[in-house]
């Protein structure tokens with residue numbers, strides 16, 4: 001069934017819309033997507049027929065790429081054995097094609113909406129769990145071309161994309177099955193918005209424009225007082241902290257130094273000064289619980305805090321325990337942070353999601 005219509009007059013357009021909607025409903029039925037997927041499918045429908053083609057690598061090449069991206073062997077096997085084909089798996093192919101086209105359309109545009117990226121229904125088993133690995137394989141060639149056009153160093157390109165392996169491992173640890181933890185996050189990498197440079201990741205955007213804008217941030221009059229680098233429209237970078245080994249001050253300093261050069265060369269913006277960071281790790285209440293030599297407190301000391309905070313309990317539970325519904329008395333209590341979280345919440349207090357900034361040109 002083609003979604004392209006002859007168009008032209010009003011009745012032709014009506015046929016196109018009807019055919020496209022019918023296709024999205026058919027995809028939903030085939031994949032067992034309930035009404036909670038309605039907005040996502042409608043969004044993908046609205047893109048229209050992609051103008052370029054989705055191409056997946058051959059199974060051996062797909063396996064080699066996923067291994068290079070750090071994916072565990074069980075996920076590589078699941079992804080390779082469920083690679084979809086346009087005629088063999090038309091519903092999964094439709095989804096893949098539309099999702100890839102959307103990411104390619106938004107390449108390099110931090111102002112674009114982050115979009116909806118739900119996990120596929122569990123009844124699809126490995127094929128559903130591997131969907132975002134397939135999307136990675138389908139979109140990566142365009143992302144790598146974009147990196148190349150911007151002269152992003154090759155090691156940065158591959159380190160960036162290898163965050164996939166980390167997120168597949170996180171999903172595997174939580175659910176014991178193939179999948180990608182927080183698939184929406186991985187779309188920033190595929191869109192050329194986010195780069196991993198040493199221990200930290202950096203997103204490239206303009207203040208006040210689109211979903212990458214930090215929250216909380218200064219109001220316009222305070223930003224104007226702080227001057228260039230802080231105002232709406234000023235180019236900036238967001239710092240992100242991937243899970244992994246300890247966040248040592250030396251590794252952070254090395255990352256800031258290299259990031260400054262890489263970002264200035266690949267994404268030159270006159271007058272860029274500040275790098276912002278919005279995270280639970282900047283909650284200044286943590287100094288009640290952690291010793292002064294803690295890496296998190298050392299990280300905090302590199303930043304100036306923006307006034308205000310947003311409640312961050314859910315983020316803390318995600319990044320410390322990877323659960324939200326386990327009662328406090330059943331959470332592990334092995335590390336200082338785990339004990340801190342339980343005693344803070346038991347006392348009826350909340351964690352603070354804060355924004356901080358540092359001058360990357362001096363870091």
Ligand SMILES: CC(C)(COP(=O)(O)OP(=O)(O)OC[C@H]1O[C@@H](n2cnc3c(N)ncnc32)[C@H](O)[C@@H]1OP(=O)(O)O)[C@@H](O)C(=O)NCCC(=O)NCCS
Pocket residue numbers: 240241242243244245246247248278279280281290293294295296297319320321334335336337338
């Ligand atoms: C960022 C991170 C690497 C810092 O860990 P670190 O370098 O060990 O930090 P510190 O030295 O300050 O740790 C102090 C104590 O808290 C513990 N701790 C720190 N982060 C922890 C976490 N996320 N979960 C459990 N315990 C943690 C440490 O093990 C240490 O405990 P100990 O003294 O009993 O051995 C770690 O928190 C992490 O991996 N977080 C996940 C990613 C994340 O939160 N990103 C930000 C998203 S907004």
